[in-house]
Amino acid sequence: MGYKFLTRQEELLLLAIWRIQDRAYGMAIKEQVEKVTCSRWSFGAVYAPLSRLLKKRLVFSIKGEPTPERGGKSKVFYELTDEGKKALLEIEKISRASWLGIPNLKSGETE
Amino acid sequence: MGYKFLTRQEELLLLAIWRIQDRAYGMAIKEQVEKVTCSRWSFGAVYAPLSRLLKKRLVFSIKGEPTPERGGKSKVFYELTDEGKKALLEIEKISRASWLGIPNLKSGETE
DNA sequence: AACATATATTCTCTATTGTCGAATAATAAT
DNA sequence: ATTATTATTCGACAATAGAGAATATATGTT
DSSP states (O other): OOOSSOOHHHHHHHHHHHHHOSSEEHHHHHHHHHHHHTSOOOHHHHHHHHHHHHHTTSEEEEEOOOOSSTTOOOOEEEEEOHHHHHHHHHHHHHHHHHHTTOOOOOTTOOO | OOOSSOOHHHHHHHHHHHHHOSSEEHHHHHHHHHHHHTSOOOHHHHHHHHHHHHHTTSEEEEEOOOOSSTTOOOOEEEEEOHHHHHHHHHHHHHHHHHHTTOOOOOTTOOO
């Protein structure tokens, strides 16, 4: 029970949080992953995995104060736990190993 | 319906097939991913995604002849389609973009 | 032939994850 | 009060993850 590795979404979300570093909250994380992946992410695709990461203690959250702007509903900020960083390092290692020395994939190319 | 990206398992299996290059069949693919990931993969974890990849036409299969050895049940060989190669290149691109310029994750290190 | 042995794949089942967008909450402006 | 704006939660359903028993198919033994 529980997956063997970080799922793709988990990895991308953790990386987005780590990249933002400070005051990473849902909507900003959504924008970040959308930018990196060049594709639209629905709310569910962001918040659902986020709450799972929370449950698994790969991130922790801090309730923010409302900002003094129209619609400034208080945000929830996320940060990586040490476990979260470790999980990222692990998946990076596996990913690197899996691609190491892989023959050229470009079809039609001989070299 | 269908996932936005190649799932982790799909990526690892496609890479295993591509690495083996010739006569890549279930058990050999299983061994390959186990080697790369340093963990045990159940039959279900190999054959289920494999048949999904088949359905999505990211791989195609060729029924092999039984080999002249005890228990030499005929194998099913898998090869990547051009779509499969393209999917790998795409996920590699996203993965690279998502890791590019990521601040050091090693906890306890300042630099 | 009957039976044991060995290899490869299929199948079944449950848990977890993926995805979407409507609904809700909370705040500021008019 | 009412409206506009931003952020998050929720509910429903589809798809994937994962384990391992069951099945299929071949060879070796007697």
